[in-house]
Amino acid sequence: MKADPNAQKLLLDLQGIDTTRQQLAHRRTHLPELAQLTELTRELSTLDGDRVRAQVEVDDLDRDITRLERDTEQVRARKDRDAARLAAGVGPARELEALQHEIESLDRRQRELEDAELELMERRETAQSTLTEAQRRLADCERRRAEAEASRDAALAEISEQEAAQTEARKPLVTQLPADLVTLYERIRDDAGGLGAAPVRGGRCGGCRLELSGSERARVKAAPPDEVVRCDECRRIMVRTAESGL
Known part of the structure; x- marks a missing residue:
């Protein structure tokens, strides 16, 4: 030729x-931000799983605490009614004695429920700390992902601009050859x-x-x-x- x-x-x-x-x-498909985003996506999945598990534990404890509060309130209300009847002194002695025993039993039950509730509240405080930390780490990872996405988009825009310039520069050369x-x-x-x-x-x-x-x-x-x-x-x-x- x-x-x-x-x-x-x-x-x-x-x-x-x-x-x-x-x-x-080649640069378009090998941006460091792409590998970073892949890693951040995996990290987000793990962190979100941690958050969900921590939230479930807090929710379960809240439900148990609510149940104990309801049971305690029921015991306290019954004990108050019995105490009022006993204070009134109305009724046979045997019945009043039975009320006294029931009040003592209800008092023990109330203390047991309150102790159990206190234990759950301490566990709930620890679970809430775990949840707060999981939420903080998740938010931090989401922030880093947003920054990586912005950096990727800026790099891709720059590449597109350079590609367009090279394509325009190529056209007159091809026509001359x-x-x-x-x-x-x-x-x-x-x-x-x-x-x-x-x-x-x-x-x-x-x-x-x-x-x-x-x-x-x-x-x-x-x-x-x-x-x-x-x-x-x-x-x-x-x-x-x-x-x-x-």
């Missing part, structure tokens, strides 16, 4: 733009991991970085300036410049 030497050099500019676009695409040269370059670039053309520098192919053999160096050196030469090893287009060392 033939192509004006200046067009071949423009091909290096096109490759530079495409390399930048490829780097931007021969269509068949662009077609060959694109095909090689697709097959060679994004690098379709590279300069020859110091007798080395800029694509595979290998030094040209004696015969290949002679072939490239003898090729007319408008001849599109390709590397025998990597098959990429080799563009000759003043730094080729041929």
